[in-house]
Amino acid sequence: MSVGPEGVRTVHAHADLRMGWAGYGSYAESSRVFALPSPDKAGRCAIVLVERGARTPEDVDRLRALLDSRLPRA
Template identity: 45%
Template sequence: MGWGSQPRCAETTELFVLLSSDKNATGLTMLPKRGIQAPADADRLRAVLDRRLQRSSVRGAA
């Protein structure tokens, strides 16, 4: 799957979420933070997502 299929992302306290922009279908990929072994790993993933995707807000996210 290419970056273009899910051009937006959001972050919650427990997840990174990649979101589609298709108005006819909802697509998402959830990346649980519990799989991250060190805080620096989360920072690196956040940096990659910020370079490639547009940030979206999530209701109820801390």
């Protein structure tokens, strides 16, 4: 999984899935994860980014800065 200026991308052997920032309504952060729910009021879909997946604490800071620039905090 990767996160960049265009959105979130997940690649595995059978699929290459991309979701632009418009596919997420906001984001929330806990002590362990970032949660990005869909923009619909029911929040029927969400993606969870686990902080331990980052290589360094600085990567978590960069992710937070990217999310802040693209989505409102919930």
